[in-house]
Amino acid sequence: MIVDDLKDIILGYRKVKGKTQEELAEELGVPKDVISAIECGTFKHLNPSLKKKIDELLKGYDKSELAAIGRGYRLQDNLGPDFKYYLEGLSKKEGIKTEELKKMPELELYKFIGKTPYDYVELIFEGAKSAT
Incomplete structure (x- = not known):
């Protein structure tokens, strides 16, 4: 480990x-x-x-799955209210509707987030653009 x-x-x-x-x-x-x-x-x-x-x-x-879940939760905690923009940006990048991300079981969502290779600032920026 x-x-x-x-x-x-x-x-x-x-x-x-x-x-x-x-x-x-x-x-x-x-x-x-x-x-x-x-x-x-x-x-x-x-x-x-x-x-x-x-x-x-x-x-x-599976330690890599646990680590991804932990990273996902940590990212959500760190982003606070900007997490909604992160999800918007991630949905654009991955071609998944934001509503579908929000419907994912909690652990699956955070594992998915923890495995994404994207820069979170870029995703927040993209998500914020689409929200305006």
């Missing part, structure tokens, strides 16, 4: 499982601050015990 992707993998795992940071921290036997730091990307050096627990927790999951 690449530690740089760990923040997205852990966030994606939490979203898939519907867990809070507190619940995941309890499950791993660590303080909530550790989960928060991992998800922020500031906790980069896992001790062997925590690494083993995380590896065990993620067994059977």
Whole structure:
């Protein structure tokens, strides 16, 4: 597991499982601050015990899919109200109606968003243009 992707993998795992940071921290036997730091990307050096627990927790999951889901959620959180323009721009780029994107199951939408190779600023700009 690449530690740089760990923040997205852990966030994606939490979203898939519907867990809070507190619940995941309890499950791993660590303080909530550790989960928060991992998800922020500031906790980069896992001790062997925590690494083993995380590896065990993620067994059977596709880590690249979890990372995509985490990236999608992170992007939505970071964009805030501009997320609607991002979706508009993405729909233009991908040839999918915005309504269809909005109808996607939540995890599928965020996985789709997390896998897109486009520059988010470009998509927001395109989406904002079409909204005016």
